[in-house]
Amino acid sequence: MTTSSHYPVRIAAPASAGAQSRARKQFNNLVKKLEAERAKLALWREELPKIQALADREYRPLAEQFDAHRKQLLLIYDRAYDHRSTGKKDKEKLQALICPAAWELMEADDDELIKAIFNKHSGGDYDKELNEEKERMLKVVGSMTGLDLDAEAFIHSPDAFFASLEEKFAEREHNARQGEPAESPKPSKREEKHLAEQAKLKQSVRDIFRKLASALHPDRETDPAERERKTGLMQRANLAYAANDLLGLLELQLEVDQIDQTGLDNLGDEHIKQYNRVLSGQLDDISGELFDMEMSLARDIGWESNRRPVPKTVLKMLHTDIATMRVRIAQAEAEIAEFADIGALKRWLKTLRIVRNSPFDDGPWF
Numbered sequence: 001m002t003t004s005s006h007y008p009v010r011i012a013a014p015a016s017a018g019a020q021s022r023a024r025k026q027f028n029n030l031v032k033k034l035e036a037e038r039a040k041l042a043l044w045r046e047e048l049p050k051i052q053a054l055a056d057r058e059y060r061p062l063a064e065q066f067d068a069h070r071k072q073l074l075l076i077y078d079r080a081y082d083h084r085s086t087g088k089k090d091k092e093k094l095q096a097l098i099c100p101a102a103w104e105l106m107e108a109d110d111d112e113l114i115k116a117i118f119n120k121h122s123g124g125d126y127d128k129e130l131n132e133e134k135e136r137m138l139k140v141v142g143s144m145t146g147l148d149l150d151a152e153a154f155i156h157s158p159d160a161f162f163a164s165l166e167e168k169f170a171e172r173e174h175n176a177r178q179g180e181p182a183e184s185p186k187p188s189k190r191e192e193k194h195l196a197e198q199a200k201l202k203q204s205v206r207d208i209f210r211k212l213a214s215a216l217h218p219d220r221e222t223d224p225a226e227r228e229r230k231t232g233l234m235q236r237a238n239l240a241y242a243a244n245d246l247l248g249l250l251e252l253q254l255e256v257d258q259i260d261q262t263g264l265d266n267l268g269d270e271h272i273k274q275y276n277r278v279l280s281g282q283l284d285d286i287s288g289e290l291f292d293m294e295m296s297l298a299r300d301i302g303w304e305s306n307r308r309p310v311p312k313t314v315l316k317m318l319h320t321d322i323a324t325m326r327v328r329i330a331q332a333e334a335e336i337a338e339f340a341d342i343g344a345l346k347r348w349l350k351t352l353r354i355v356r357n358s359p360f361d362d363g364p365w366f
Contacts, residue, residue: 008035009250011272012265023272030279034247037286044293047311054318055301062325067108069332074101076339078117083342090349095121201281204274208249209241215258244285246278 009031011024080086081094102118105111106126115126216234221227233256240248253259267275294309301314339345 009247009254009264010261011267012261021269021272023269023276026276027272027279030276030283031247034279034283034286037283037290041286041290041293043311044290047315048293048297051297051311051314051318054315054322058322059318059325062322062329066325066329066332067105069329069336070101070105071111071114072336073332073339074098074105074114074117076336076345078120080339080342080345081121085342086346090346093349093352093354096354201274201278204271205241205244205246205249205278208246208253209237211258212237212249212252212256215256244278244282246275246282 011027012020077094077098081091081098086094098121099118102114102121103126105114106118118126213234216230216237218227218230218234221230233252237249237252239245240252250259250264254261254264291308297314298309301309301318339348
């Protein structure tokens, strides 16, 4: 898909027509929005591999190291809880530390030892609670979609769950098609009108592509340099046509002088309205692809802002998280060394104060 062009597509009113029509204004607005969305998508496609590489190279190894240290601390807390010298108040504080930390660790890794510690101190059963939560959520989603969903893919792996959901939708659609009678019922007048409109829109894009293909076919060129140039242009035309990229095809027409600004300005409003319908669909597709990419990344990096992520902000946040993780690792290492002495741990526990029923958090505050 073309992401930028030195041949901007705009439609002005013909010199004799006076004010610009509503269709022409809509065309220009759609083109501006498409150009903006294409620029965002191109930036994400360029920057996303860098973000993922930085996360894989630096952040994830640090996060794994930090989780390993947290597991060590959890074992220290658990041993201290069982120590004969630990009093009731210190036991309460240790449990308040153990339960949320164990739950967070199990979200990343279903460790049986951590699970046993969680069950011991929470008084519950992690697997049972998780399965009950899965069943509740699956019932809600199942009642909304009418699908029998995969419980194992749910909660711990959102991407696997959504992939399973899409697969189920595709399977249901396929089965519905397989069960259709040999002769489909006659479409209603509304459906006929919609089908006719869709065919007309496809024809608009097809007509532009055919004109380009006729002018750019490289096999008709004897000059090697011109054949190479036209091969590149023809590849762009093929990609644009396959993506239903009307804007890209129009930009190519301007680039190869197949149309000029006067030709665009003199298009009739009915013709422009057809273009607007194609451009609206193209804008929806690009915006949807961009949104899916942003939300997938937001899930991966734990983005919790009410603003949509942008590459510059995500990279800045990732560098901050890497620095913060190094500090947390150093702190955890110091605590592991210090709390190996149960006396030091108990002295530290005395400085903690549990605040119950915090309005800001479900867990204990200190």
